[in-house]
Amino acid sequence: EPEVTQTPSHQVTQMGQEVILRCVPISNHLYFYWYRQILGQKVEFLVSFYNNEISEKSEIFDDQFSVERPDGSNFTLKIRSTKLEDSAMYFCASSPDFSTDTQYFGPGTRLTVL
Amino acid sequence: GESVGLHLPTLSVQEGDNSIINCAYSNSASDYFIWYKQESGKGPQFIIDIRSNMDKRQGQRVTVLLNKTVKHLSLQIAATQPGDSAVYFCAETHGSGNTGKLIFGQGTTLQVKP
Numbered sequence: 001e002p003e004v005t006q007t008p009s010h011q012v013t014q015m016g017q018e019v020i021l022r023c024v025p026i027s028n029h030l031y032f033y034w035y036r037q038i039l040g041q042k043v044e045f046l047v048s049f050y051n052n053e054i055s056e057k058s059e060i061f062d063d064q065f066s067v068e069r070p071d072g073s074n075f076t077l078k079i080r081s082t083k084l085e086d087s088a089m090y091f092c093a094s095s096p097d098f099s100t101d102t103q104y105f106g107p108g109t110r111l112t113v114l
Numbered sequence: 115g116e117s118v119g120l121h122l123p124t125l126s127v128q129e130g131d132n133s134i135i136n137c138a139y140s141n142s143a144s145d146y147f148i149w150y151k152q153e154s155g156k157g158p159q160f161i162i163d164i165r166s167n168m169d170k171r172q173g174q175r176v177t178v179l180l181n182k183t184v185k186h187l188s189l190q191i192a193a194t195q196p197g198d199s200a201v202y203f204c205a206e207t208h209g210s211g212n213t214g215k216l217i218f219g220q221g222t223t224l225q226v227k228p
Contacts, residue, residue, distance in 0.1 A: 033214060105157035
């Protein structure tokens with residue numbers, strides 16, 4: 001069964017450093033998303049992406065964040081200058097289209113900012 | 115404002131019993147609702163969904179009920195098994211201008227006692 005994959009599973013970085021989290025969505029999906037989950041809290045929407053453009057972003061997704069689909073398979077989330085409060089699980093998701101709405105999530109990348 | 119909430123943070127049931135997990139939402143414009151299961155260290159896993167033109171939907175051992183009058187959603191798990199132990203999140207999204215943004219509730223931890 002096709003699934004969303006994410007790398008790395010765990011990323012440790014120093015405050016102020018840039019990180020890139022990588023995702024490979026399900027191959028025939030056209031809509032991509034990033035969510036984050038701070039330990040013990042609910043999953044929070046960051047951004048949705050379609051046709052090489054951001055469709056919607058949350059207030060969390062400030063200028064320090066960016067997304068990119070550099071090729072036909074990868075979808076990345078970049079945090080330019082990490083802060084302590086960026087420590088969280090970051091989940092990538094994909095769906096065939098918005099109207100279908102069923103989003104399939106990857107296993108997540110645990111980001112630890114020291 | 116937008117919010118999706120769960121009534122109980124933890125639910126403990128005996129193996130073989132039925133489980134009912136509840137969720138309240140506040141946005142009357144929400145028209146699509148999903149239940150996700152999250153096991154420790156993993157991403158949310160789709161369980162079942164329901165659209166606002168329905169009030170009940172059944173899957174394998176799971177049933178979702180939607181009461182739009184009181185903005186309430188529930189997940190029923192029949193014959194609960196140890197493998198059902200996880201955190202369960204309800205999520206909702208809007209159809210109009212939909213960009214796929216899912217709004218998650220806080221989560222209910224289901225503990226299944228053998």
